[in-house]
Amino acid sequence: MTDTSLLIIGAAFTPEERSRLETAHAALFAASFAEVAALDSATRASVKAVAFKGHDAFSGANMDLVPNLGLIANFGVGYDAIDVDAADARGIKVTNTPDVLNDDVADLTVGMMLAYSRNLVAGHQWVMDGTWATGKALPLNRKMSGDTVGIVGMGRIGRDIADRLAAFKMDIHYHARSEKQTPDWTYHADVVDMAKAVDWLVIAIVGGEATRNYVGKDVLAALGPRGVVVNISRGTTVDEAALLDALEAKTIEGAALDVFLDEPTIDPRFLKLDNVHLQPHQGSGTVETRRAMAELQLANITAFLGGEALVTPVN
Amino acid sequence: MTDTSLLIIGAAFTPEERSRLETAHAALFAASFAEVAALDSATRASVKAVAFKGHDAFSGANMDLVPNLGLIANFGVGYDAIDVDAADARGIKVTNTPDVLNDDVADLTVGMMLAYSRNLVAGHQWVMDGTWATGKALPLNRKMSGDTVGIVGMGRIGRDIADRLAAFKMDIHYHARSEKQTPDWTYHADVVDMAKAVDWLVIAIVGGEATRNYVGKDVLAALGPRGVVVNISRGTTVDEAALLDALEAKTIEGAALDVFLDEPTIDPRFLKLDNVHLQPHQGSGTVETRRAMAELQLANITAFLGGEALVTPVN
Numbered sequence: 001m002t003d004t005s006l007l008i009i010g011a012a013f014t015p016e017e018r019s020r021l022e023t024a025h026a027a028l029f030a031a032s033f034a035e036v037a038a039l040d041s042a043t044r045a046s047v048k049a050v051a052f053k054g055h056d057a058f059s060g061a062n063m064d065l066v067p068n069l070g071l072i073a074n075f076g077v078g079y080d081a082i083d084v085d086a087a088d089a090r091g092i093k094v095t096n097t098p099d100v101l102n103d104d105v106a107d108l109t110v111g112m113m114l115a116y117s118r119n120l121v122a123g124h125q126w127v128m129d130g131t132w133a134t135g136k137a138l139p140l141n142r143k144m145s146g147d148t149v150g151i152v153g154m155g156r157i158g159r160d161i162a163d164r165l166a167a168f169k170m171d172i173h174y175h176a177r178s179e180k181q182t183p184d185w186t187y188h189a190d191v192v193d194m195a196k197a198v199d200w201l202v203i204a205i206v207g208g209e210a211t212r213n214y215v216g217k218d219v220l221a222a223l224g225p226r227g228v229v230v231n232i233s234r235g236t237t238v239d240e241a242a243l244l245d246a247l248e249a250k251t252i253e254g255a256a257l258d259v260f261l262d263e264p265t266i267d268p269r270f271l272k273l274d275n276v277h278l279q280p281h282q283g284s285g286t287v288e289t290r291r292a293m294a295e296l297q298l299a300n301i302t303a304f305l306g307g308e309a310l311v312t313p314v315n
Numbered sequence: 316m317t318d319t320s321l322l323i324i325g326a327a328f329t330p331e332e333r334s335r336l337e338t339a340h341a342a343l344f345a346a347s348f349a350e351v352a353a354l355d356s357a358t359r360a361s362v363k364a365v366a367f368k369g370h371d372a373f374s375g376a377n378m379d380l381v382p383n384l385g386l387i388a389n390f391g392v393g394y395d396a397i398d399v400d401a402a403d404a405r406g407i408k409v410t411n412t413p414d415v416l417n418d419d420v421a422d423l424t425v426g427m428m429l430a431y432s433r434n435l436v437a438g439h440q441w442v443m444d445g446t447w448a449t450g451k452a453l454p455l456n457r458k459m460s461g462d463t464v465g466i467v468g469m470g471r472i473g474r475d476i477a478d479r480l481a482a483f484k485m486d487i488h489y490h491a492r493s494e495k496q497t498p499d500w501t502y503h504a505d506v507v508d509m510a511k512a513v514d515w516l517v518i519a520i521v522g523g524e525a526t527r528n529y530v531g532k533d534v535l536a537a538l539g540p541r542g543v544v545v546n547i548s549r550g551t552t553v554d555e556a557a558l559l560d561a562l563e564a565k566t567i568e569g570a571a572l573d574v575f576l577d578e579p580t581i582d583p584r585f586l587k588l589d590n591v592h593l594q595p596h597q598g599s600g601t602v603e604t605r606r607a608m609a610e611l612q613l614a615n616i617t618a619f620l621g622g623e624a625l626v627t628p629v630n
Contacts, residue, residue: 012452103460107483111429115439118426118601120594124436127593128586132579137327138595143603145418167482168422264447271443278442279435280453286433288458 004028004046005305007066009036010053010075017075017294021051024298025305033062049073049301052082055263060086071304073297074314076284077101077157078234080207084315094314095300099156100292101284106160108283109202109232110168112256116228116277117144145169150198152191152215153205153233154180161202161232173198191215195222200230207234217242220252227252232283235261244269247276258283317358319343320620322381324351325368325390332390332609336366339613340620348377364388364616367397370578375401386619388612389629391599392416392472393549395522399630409629410615414471415607416599421475423598424517424547425483427571431543431592432459460484465513467506467530468520468548469495476517476547488513506530510537515545522549532557535567542567547598550576559584562591573598 006027008018013029021027028043030036033056036044047066052058053075060083063069072082074096087094115121118141126132149165150173151158162172162185172185175194179187188194191214195201201223205211215229216239223229229252231238240261246252254275260266263281270278284293299311321342323333328344336342343358345351348371351359362381367373368390375398378384387397389411402409430436433456441447464480465488466473477487477500487500490509494502503509506529510516516538520526530544531554538544544567546553555576561567569590575581578596585593599608614626 103484104458107429107459108433111426111433111435114422114426115430115435118423118597120426120430120592121436121439123594123597124430124592126595127581130586132595133581135579138597138600140600140602140605141597143419143601144422164479164482167479169418264450266442266448271445277435277439279438280441280447282433282438282453282456285453285455286458287455290455 004043005048006051006301007036007044007047007049008051009033010051010056012054013051013075014290017053017290020294021298021301024302025049027051032056033058033065036062036065049304051075051297051301055081058082060089063087063090063092071095071301071310073300073304075293075297078207079314080234080236088315093304093310095297095304095310095312096314097293097296098312100296101289102157102160104286104289105157105232105283106164108258108279109161109204109230110164112232112258112277112279113165113200113202113228113230114144116230116254116256117142121277147171147200148173148198149200149202150175150188150194152194152201152203152237154182155204155206157232158202158204161204165202170200171198192218192222195219195227196224198223199226200228202230203233203237205233205237207236212236213239215239215243220246223252225251225253229255230257231255232258235259235263240267247273250275317343317361319358319361320363321366321616322351322359322362322364323366324348325366325371327369328366328390329605332368332605335609336613336616339617340364342366347371348373348380351377351380364619366390366612366616370396373397375404378402378405378407386410386616386625388615388619390608390612393522394629395549395551403630408619408625410612410619410625410627411629412608412611413627415611416604417472417475419601419604420472420547420598421479423573423594424476424519424545425479427547427573427592427594428480428515428517428543428545429459431545431569431571432457436592462486462515463513464488464515464517465490465503465509467509467516467518467552469497470519470521472547473517473519476519480517485515486513507533507537510534510542511539513538514541515543517545518548518552520548520552522551526552528552528554530554530558535561538567540566540568544570545572546570547573550574550578555582562588565590 004026006025008029011031049071072094077098079096145168148171154174154176175188175191214237256277258279321340323344326346364386387409392413394411460483463486469489469491490503490506529552571592573594
């Protein structure tokens with residue numbers, strides 16, 4: 001057996017991130033829950049905290065592999081992979097890494113919207129492959145400033161997105177469980193009503209079962225032929241089959257997506273579309289922000305193992 | 316001869332733009348100044364106004380091809396292709412299409428900056444070509460929000476860019492001939508001093524001889540290894556050979572460029588770089604804005620031919 005207080009779980013950890021954790025605490029690494037199960041029982045019993053990264057389901061059964069577990073410290077703001085009810089039932093605390101990634105996610109949202117509307121991928125290729133030099137002009141694109149946008153979810157990330165889009169003179173609508181304190185933005189209690197009123201629909205709600213298929217056929221139909229769906233939340237929040245139908249039939253104009261139902265092996269129907277801008281789930285994917293997330297995850301672990309108050313508890 | 320009051324000059328006009336002008340006025344079209352020269356002299360003498368689009372030099376000699384010319388109505392805000400002194404000397408008025416394109420140019424600027432920092436072209440290709448599905452993660456990118464940016468030129472377009480970037484919590488510096496009324500932005504009388512203080516350098520000055528090579532070797536050296544040059548003005552405002560040297564040697568980090576010295580046959584050194592985001596001069600290239608520009612050009616022509624005051628005179 002190895003006496004270790006911290007178990008690092010997830011193939012997604014980079015060498016730098018692992019090394020930061022291993023330097024701070026007596027730690028062991030497992031790429032998957034299968035590798036956790038393969039550890040001897042005394043080693044598993046010595047683990048008090050888990051540093052978790054990835055989208056594998058952290059179920060109650062997986063928690064039971066680590067019988068004396070007290071903390072699951074998630075790398076990321078979205079913790080829908082972790083069964084928090086099961087953690088509660090076992091007296092396990094869960095932490096995440098909120099706020100430090102809001103700027104990056106909001107930046108990516110606006111970047112994808114501009115890349116979509118101004119066709120930046122095709123424009124760059126037009127120059128690089130010599131098409132421009134032949135004298136051929138890039139087809140005209142779509143103006144974004146001044147357009148009407150609806151944000152689904154006005155949490156901290158939704159707000160950071162809206163603040164940026166307001167600087168583009170966009171008419172901001174939002175849908176949330178309750179009206180928020182905002183500038184002169186328009187609140188909609190009903191998401192279908194909002195979809196009727198806007199051209200861009202930006203999804204910024206949490207993932208998980210409660211929001212599965214939150215944006216469905218009815219919302220897409222209400223959005224209409226100038227509508228563009230922008231998703232930076234989780235693939236589960238959109239009825240992906242309905243979205244693909246709408247994109248293929250052009251009952252909406254297009255989509256800009258950073259998240260998908262099956263990542264990274266996404267539905268091959270996406271790859272045939274010419275009215276999408278797609279990103280490989282890189283919402284928080286900058287050097288600066290991943291470092292800040294790693295530091296916040298470590299701060300929660302160090303606080304827990306030292307008997308201090310958690311920095312960013314979930315439950 | 317053809318008795319025509321309006322001569323439309325420029326291969327860049329779209330069929331829709333030509334037809335709008337031809338519907339409003341007795342008009343004749345010439346793709347180039349060579350075609351103008353080929354018109355019979357009586358036809359040329361009947362022309363009172365020119366609708367101009369493109370970057371061919373509208374010199375005094377070209378003006379003399381149209382002896383009774385009273386107006387050159389330029390399609391675009393930048394009129395550096397037109398010799399305004401020569402027009403003045405001949406009593407010819409010049410108009411342009413300011414303001415209606417500011418939003419689009421500012422949108423493209425921010426879009427190119429986000430496409431550069433978040434590597435959106437590679438990200439989109441990563442998804443579309445199946446690289447993501449192999450499980451390979453996109454390399455981490457660079458955070459833009461909170462960075463320091465210097466705007467060269469705080470005219471109406473510079474201001475529209477700065478207002479957007481302020482929403483990204485960027486620290487805004489600017490260089491202009493004189494200090495402007497702004498929020499708590501930092502004014503620099505000297506462009507080299509500003510380049511030392513910032514990581515992003517956005518060029519938003521007018522083109523023409525007075526600003527040729529305004530951003531030269533000294534500015535690029537001051538910008539340093541984290542520096543990114545963003546040009547949406549004219550290719551002439553940057554010492555392009557010095558910029559290419561700096562990009563190749565990585566004495567600056569990269570560039571996002573919509574304009575070049577020789578468009579559309581740009582310097583082939585650009586096509587070998589991996590630290591650039593390039594666009595085919597599409598600053599105002601949206602359906603909505605090109606229509607607004609066409610309407611403003613026509614409004615100037617109609618005002619002139621009807622003896623009314625010009626809407627947006629240059630001289």
